[in-house]
Amino acid sequence: MNNKTEPIDNAGDNSQAIMSAGETHLPSTRVYETMPPVEEEINLRDYLDVILRRRWVIIITLLVTFSLVAVFTFSSTPLFLAQGTLKASPRVASITNFKGIAQGMDESFMQSKEFIATQVKLLQNEGLLIKLIKKMDLQDNVLFAGKKDNDTGSGILGGVKEAFASLKNMIRPRLDSDPANKMNRKVQENITLDNNLGKIKNALTITPVRGTQLINISFQNPHAGLAADIVNNLMKEFLQVNAEQKLAAFHSSGVFLDKQVNASKIKLEKSEKELNAYARRTGIISLNSKLNLIMGQLEAVNEALAQAVTARISKESLYLQTKKNGGENLPQVLNNPLLQNLKQQYSELRSQYEVLSTVFKDQYPKVKKLKAQMQDLRNRYAQEQQQILDSIRLAYEEALEKEKRLTKKAESQKKLAIELNSRATQYKILRREVTTNREVYSSLLSRSKEIEASAGSDNGNIMIVSMARPPLYPYKPKVARNLLLGIVLGSFAGVGLAFVLEYLDDTIKNPDEFPQRYHIPVLGLIPFRDAGKTDDKFDEIALTFYNEPKAPLSEAIRTAMVAINLSTAATPPKTVLITSVLPNAGKSTMASNLSLSLLASSAKVLLIDTDLRKPGLHKIFGRKDNSIGLSNFLAGTADIDEVIMKTEFPNLFFIPSGPIPPSPAELLASSTMRAFIAAAAREYDYLILDAPPFHGFAEILILSNMVDGVILTTQLNRTPRDGVEYFRKAVTNVGGRILGTLVNKVPTGKSGSRYYGGYKYYKYYSYDYEYGRDA
Known part of the structure; x- marks a missing residue:
C-alpha cells in the first residue's frame, strides 16, 4: 500500500484550492443549457422499437x-341465402292511356324514386308477411320453427344459449304451468305469430338495385329449400295483393266518378240558367267595344293628370322657395342678363362712392349725384326681380288650376268605367262558371268511360324477373x-x-431522450451480457474489464472513459461520483470497470465506496469482512492509512464503506470528508466514488459539489423519466456538475440493433491488453 497520502489536516488546507481549480471545468450540462431546444421529429424507428419491445x-x-x-x-349455424328479383315499373301500359287513377297518384309521382321506395315498404308490410306465414303454414313448419334457425347456434354458442334459457326458466316459471294462469288459445296463437313475424323480419332483406327498377328480395335460413320457398311465395303473394288492390281501386274509382258526373251535370245546367237570366235582365249582348272606349279615355285622362301633377309639384317647389328665401338665389334671377348688368353698374358706382366718401362729405355735389344714381339702380333691380317672382307665382297658380280640372274629369270617367265594368264582370263570372262546369263535366264523363274500358285491360306494372333457387353453399x-x-x-x-x-x-426508452429532454449527454452505451453469461456472479461482471479485455462490455467501457475525459473543457475530471436514480442499475459495476480502465494509462486510481447504506464493492475485491472502512475514518475511529487498501491490480487502491452508520448523510457532509477528497485528489490521479442511489437519499446532493463531476448510471425501460428530471434539477441546484449518463444493460439482439449492430468487429479489431501498459 502506498502511504504517501497527505495527512487530513494538510488536505483540509488545500481543499478550497482544489475546488477552485474545478471551477474551470465546463460540464456538458451547462453547454447543453445554452443550446436551443431540439425539436422532436417523428421517427419510424421509434414506433418499430415500441412494437419490438x-x-x-x-x-x-x-x-x-x-x-x-x-x-x-x-x-x-350455417345460413343459406336465397334471392329473387322483382321489377316495379312506375309506368302503367294501357290501351286507353289511363294515367293511374286506380293507384290514387299522378304520373309525375309514379315516375319518381318514391315509387320504388314505396314498393320496398309494401314488401316489408306486416300484413303481407302475416299472409305469407298463414299461406305457407310456417307456424307448424318444423324446419322454420325448429332450433336451427338464424337466431340459434350449435356447438359452444348453442350450449351457452341453452344454459341461459334453462336459467331463465328456473327464475321465471312458465305461465302455463299453473292451470289458473293458462292463456287462451287465441292469445297463444298471437304470440306464436308475433315470434314468427319477428323471425321473418330479421331474416328478410329488401334491396332496390341502384339506377334500375329492380328490387332484390333475399331470405336467410339454415335450410336452403325453405329460404327459396319463402322468397318465391312472398313475391307471388305481393303480386296477388297488388292485383287485388288494383281491381278494388278500379271499382271504387268507377262508383266515385259516376256520382261526380251526375253532380257536375246538375251544376252545369244551373249555371247556364243563371247566365241566360242575367243577360235578359240587363240587356247585355256585348259590352266589349263600349268598355274598351271608356277605358281608353280613362287611361288618357289619367296620363294627362299625372303630367299635370308633376308640373304642379315642380312649380310649387319653385314658388315655395321664393316665399321662403326671396329671389336672390333663384336661377331665373342669377341668370337674367338685365339684372346682372344692373348689379355690375351698381358695383362700379359703389366703388366710386367709397373712394370719394373718404375725401368728401355726402353734401358734395358729385357724391350726392353718385348716391342718386345708386338708388335708381336699386329701384330698377327690385322691379325686375319682382316681375320674375310674379311670373313664377302665376305659373304655379295655372298649374294648380289645370290639375284640379283634370282630377275632376278623371273621377267622372272612373265612375262611368266602374259602373260598366261591374256589369261586365258579373256577366263574365257567370259565363266563366258555365265554361268551367262544362269542362269538368266533359272530363269526368271521359274518365268514367276510360275506367270502364281499362278495368279488364290493365296488365300490371310489377312483375317477377327471376325466381329464387335453393343455394348450394352457405352465406354465413x-x-x-x-x-x-x-x-x-x-x-x-x-x-x-x-x-x-x-x-x-x-421510463426511458431511448438513449436520445437524455440529451433531448434533460440536456444530459450520453457518455456510453454498456451492452447487456451475452445469453450464455447471464448467470455470472456480480463480482465477475464487475471485473469484466480485467477478465475479458476483448469483450464488448470492455470496449464500451473504454469508449465511455474517452467520453468522460472529454466531457469538460479544460482538463479531464479527476474526482468522479457514480450514482443511479434507482437501485440495481449497475453503478457499482460501472465504478469498478471504469477504475480498471484507467489503469491502462498507468494512472494511480482510488476507488471509494461511499454507499453507506447498502455497500457492495468490498465483495468485488474479495473482502467478506467490511468491519473497517470510510465510515470508521469519518467517525474518527480509524486512521486513513487503515482504511486505504491495496488490490490485486497495480495502482488501484480501494476504500470500503465500513460498517453502516446510523446517519450516513451527516458523516459524508462533514468537513473531514471534503478535506479528505481534496487531499486524495493530490495524491492520486483519479478518484472514483461509488455513491448510493439518488432516489430518496441526500448523500448525492452532499457529495456532488465535492467532486469534479457526477455520472448517472441508467437502464432503458427501467429508469423513470421524472426521476431523471428530479436528479438533474437537484444536482444543478446544489452546484453539482453532471458529466453525463452511462446507459447500462443495452440489449444487443434485434431489439437493440439500433444501438448495437453486433460485436463481430470487436473481435476483428481487438488487441491484447494488460493493465498499466499496452501489449
Whole structure:
C-alpha cells in the first residue's frame, strides 16, 4: 500500500484550492443549457422499437382475438341465402292511356324514386308477411320453427344459449304451468305469430338495385329449400295483393266518378240558367267595344293628370322657395342678363362712392349725384326681380288650376268605367262558371268511360324477373373473411394496446431522450451480457474489464472513459461520483470497470465506496469482512492509512464503506470528508466514488459539489423519466456538475440493433491488453 497520502489536516488546507481549480471545468450540462431546444421529429424507428419491445403483448392479443373469432365462426349455424328479383315499373301500359287513377297518384309521382321506395315498404308490410306465414303454414313448419334457425347456434354458442334459457326458466316459471294462469288459445296463437313475424323480419332483406327498377328480395335460413320457398311465395303473394288492390281501386274509382258526373251535370245546367237570366235582365249582348272606349279615355285622362301633377309639384317647389328665401338665389334671377348688368353698374358706382366718401362729405355735389344714381339702380333691380317672382307665382297658380280640372274629369270617367265594368264582370263570372262546369263535366264523363274500358285491360306494372333457387353453399358464416378479420382486428388491437402500455410506461426508452429532454449527454452505451453469461456472479461482471479485455462490455467501457475525459473543457475530471436514480442499475459495476480502465494509462486510481447504506464493492475485491472502512475514518475511529487498501491490480487502491452508520448523510457532509477528497485528489490521479442511489437519499446532493463531476448510471425501460428530471434539477441546484449518463444493460439482439449492430468487429479489431501498459 502506498502511504504517501497527505495527512487530513494538510488536505483540509488545500481543499478550497482544489475546488477552485474545478471551477474551470465546463460540464456538458451547462453547454447543453445554452443550446436551443431540439425539436422532436417523428421517427419510424421509434414506433418499430415500441412494437419490438411489446411484441408479446401484440402476439397474445392477436391470438386471443383470433381464437374468439374462430370459436364464434365455427360454432355458428350455417345460413343459406336465397334471392329473387322483382321489377316495379312506375309506368302503367294501357290501351286507353289511363294515367293511374286506380293507384290514387299522378304520373309525375309514379315516375319518381318514391315509387320504388314505396314498393320496398309494401314488401316489408306486416300484413303481407302475416299472409305469407298463414299461406305457407310456417307456424307448424318444423324446419322454420325448429332450433336451427338464424337466431340459434350449435356447438359452444348453442350450449351457452341453452344454459341461459334453462336459467331463465328456473327464475321465471312458465305461465302455463299453473292451470289458473293458462292463456287462451287465441292469445297463444298471437304470440306464436308475433315470434314468427319477428323471425321473418330479421331474416328478410329488401334491396332496390341502384339506377334500375329492380328490387332484390333475399331470405336467410339454415335450410336452403325453405329460404327459396319463402322468397318465391312472398313475391307471388305481393303480386296477388297488388292485383287485388288494383281491381278494388278500379271499382271504387268507377262508383266515385259516376256520382261526380251526375253532380257536375246538375251544376252545369244551373249555371247556364243563371247566365241566360242575367243577360235578359240587363240587356247585355256585348259590352266589349263600349268598355274598351271608356277605358281608353280613362287611361288618357289619367296620363294627362299625372303630367299635370308633376308640373304642379315642380312649380310649387319653385314658388315655395321664393316665399321662403326671396329671389336672390333663384336661377331665373342669377341668370337674367338685365339684372346682372344692373348689379355690375351698381358695383362700379359703389366703388366710386367709397373712394370719394373718404375725401368728401355726402353734401358734395358729385357724391350726392353718385348716391342718386345708386338708388335708381336699386329701384330698377327690385322691379325686375319682382316681375320674375310674379311670373313664377302665376305659373304655379295655372298649374294648380289645370290639375284640379283634370282630377275632376278623371273621377267622372272612373265612375262611368266602374259602373260598366261591374256589369261586365258579373256577366263574365257567370259565363266563366258555365265554361268551367262544362269542362269538368266533359272530363269526368271521359274518365268514367276510360275506367270502364281499362278495368279488364290493365296488365300490371310489377312483375317477377327471376325466381329464387335453393343455394348450394352457405352465406354465413364466411370463414375466410372472419378469420382474416380476426387477424386484422387482433393486430390492430395488439398494436394499440402496446402503444397504450408504452404511453403509460414512464421510463426511458431511448438513449436520445437524455440529451433531448434533460440536456444530459450520453457518455456510453454498456451492452447487456451475452445469453450464455447471464448467470455470472456480480463480482465477475464487475471485473469484466480485467477478465475479458476483448469483450464488448470492455470496449464500451473504454469508449465511455474517452467520453468522460472529454466531457469538460479544460482538463479531464479527476474526482468522479457514480450514482443511479434507482437501485440495481449497475453503478457499482460501472465504478469498478471504469477504475480498471484507467489503469491502462498507468494512472494511480482510488476507488471509494461511499454507499453507506447498502455497500457492495468490498465483495468485488474479495473482502467478506467490511468491519473497517470510510465510515470508521469519518467517525474518527480509524486512521486513513487503515482504511486505504491495496488490490490485486497495480495502482488501484480501494476504500470500503465500513460498517453502516446510523446517519450516513451527516458523516459524508462533514468537513473531514471534503478535506479528505481534496487531499486524495493530490495524491492520486483519479478518484472514483461509488455513491448510493439518488432516489430518496441526500448523500448525492452532499457529495456532488465535492467532486469534479457526477455520472448517472441508467437502464432503458427501467429508469423513470421524472426521476431523471428530479436528479438533474437537484444536482444543478446544489452546484453539482453532471458529466453525463452511462446507459447500462443495452440489449444487443434485434431489439437493440439500433444501438448495437453486433460485436463481430470487436473481435476483428481487438488487441491484447494488460493493465498499466499496452501489449
